[in-house]
Amino acid sequence: MESFASFLAVAAAAMLIPGPDTFVVLRTSLTDGARAGMLAAAGSAVGNLVWGAGTVLGIAAVLAASATAFATLKFVGAAYLIVLGVRALAAARRGDLLAMAGGGSTSGERARAFRRGLASDLLNVKVGLFWTALVPQFVAPGSGPALPVAMVASMALMAFAWLSGYAYLAARMSRTLRRRRSAVTLNTGLGAMLVALGTRLALGPH
Numbered sequence: 001m002e003s004f005a006s007f008l009a010v011a012a013a014a015m016l017i018p019g020p021d022t023f024v025v026l027r028t029s030l031t032d033g034a035r036a037g038m039l040a041a042a043g044s045a046v047g048n049l050v051w052g053a054g055t056v057l058g059i060a061a062v063l064a065a066s067a068t069a070f071a072t073l074k075f076v077g078a079a080y081l082i083v084l085g086v087r088a089l090a091a092a093r094r095g096d097l098l099a100m101a102g103g104g105s106t107s108g109e110r111a112r113a114f115r116r117g118l119a120s121d122l123l124n125v126k127v128g129l130f131w132t133a134l135v136p137q138f139v140a141p142g143s144g145p146a147l148p149v150a151m152v153a154s155m156a157l158m159a160f161a162w163l164s165g166y167a168y169l170a171a172r173m174s175r176t177l178r179r180r181r182s183a184v185t186l187n188t189g190l191g192a193m194l195v196a197l198g199t200r201l202a203l204g205p206h
Contacts (some may be wrong), residue, residue, distance in 0.1 A: 003038070003138045003139075003147060004009070004138075004147060004150055004151070004154075004171065006138060006153060007134065007137075007138045007154075008055060008158075009165075010081070010134065010137070010197055010201075011134065011151075011155055011158065012155050012158060013129065013156075013194060013197060014081065014134075014197075015155075015158060015159060015162055016162065016186075016190050017084060017087075017185075017187070017190050017191070017194070018183075019077075019126070020046040020102060020120050020121075020124050020126075020184075021041075021117065021120050021121055021124070021159070021163060022065035022098070022163065024037070024040055024044070024116055024117055024120040025037050025040045025041050025044065025117060025163045025166050025167050025170075026167075026170045026187070027076075027167055028040040028113055028116060028117070028167070029085060029166070029167040029168075029170040029171045032113065033164075033171055033185070034167050034168050034170070034171035034172070036110070036113040036167075037163075037164075037166070037167025037168070037170060037171065038109050038112045038163075038164045038167045038179060039113035039114045039117070039119075040114065040116050040117035040163075040167070040170070041117060041159075041160050041163030041164045042114055042117065042160055042164075043113070043114040043115060043116065043117025043118035043119075043121070043122060044117040044118065044121045044155070044159060044160075044163055045117075045121075045157070045159045045160035045163070046118055047117070047118050047119075047120070047121025047122040047124075047127070048121055048127060048155060048156050048159045049152060049153075049155075049156040051121070051122070051127045051131055052120075052129050052131050052151070052155055052156065053152050054149070055131035055132055055135060056083075056126055056131070056135060056139075056148040056152060060064045063193030071195055074136045074137060075202060076132075076133065077132065077133030077134060077135075077137055077201070077202040078133075078137070078198045078202035079198065079202065080132075080133040080198070081114075081133060081194050081195075081197055081198030081201065082194070082195050082198035082202075084130075084191075084194050084198075085190075085191045085192065085193070085194030085195035085197075085198060086195065087191070088187045088188075088189065088190050088192035088194065089187065089188065089195070090185045090191075091183075091194065092183070092184045092185075092187035092188040092191060095180050095183070096183060096187070097139055097186055114179065117163075118201075133150075135151070137150070137201055138151065138164050139151075154172050186192060
């Protein structure tokens with residue numbers, strides 16, 4: 001339970017940084033409404049589930065074969081979390097906006113909104129890299145299947161819940177989401193948190 005709780009904390013912090021899925025959900029919600037945005041969020045969650053399951057299976061084989069690979073992936077994963085944090089801080093310094101202006105597709109079809117979110121996640125290689133960074137931090141060689149399954153399922157649910165929240169807020173607070181000040185505050189806080197988490201993982205016991 002301690003490993004699972006730690007995973008939830010790290011995954012939640014990393015997930016909050018706006019990425020391609022966030023922008024797809026925001027744009028869908030801003031143009032087609034909150035319901036369409038939530039369907040795009042569901043598609044993204046399914047894509048994350050696919051990436052997570054595939055990565056867990058691959059990493060499990062690597063961990064079983066090599067303790068050196070296990071240690072290497074831990075360091076690489078910690079470095080990747082730090083990179084994510086640095087990128088968020090850089091976005092805050094540039095003053096990048098959190099939400100795009102309205103525009104793009106005006107389709108309200110449920111299937112299209114879902115496919116939009118699914119494609120955004122499945123075509124984002126960084127999602128696979130993210131899972132590769134996280135799994136070795138918490139799944140040790142010889143671990144049973146319960147923890148990886150719980151990690152994948154919980155991450156998909158968290159992604160859906162968080163992106164659905166974005167969809168709901170975007171449909172009702174579009175002006176606020178387009179303000180530069182809001183984006184800078186969010187990117188600064190989460191960027192600092194990820195850098196701290198990555199540093200702690202890199203310097204912790206292996």
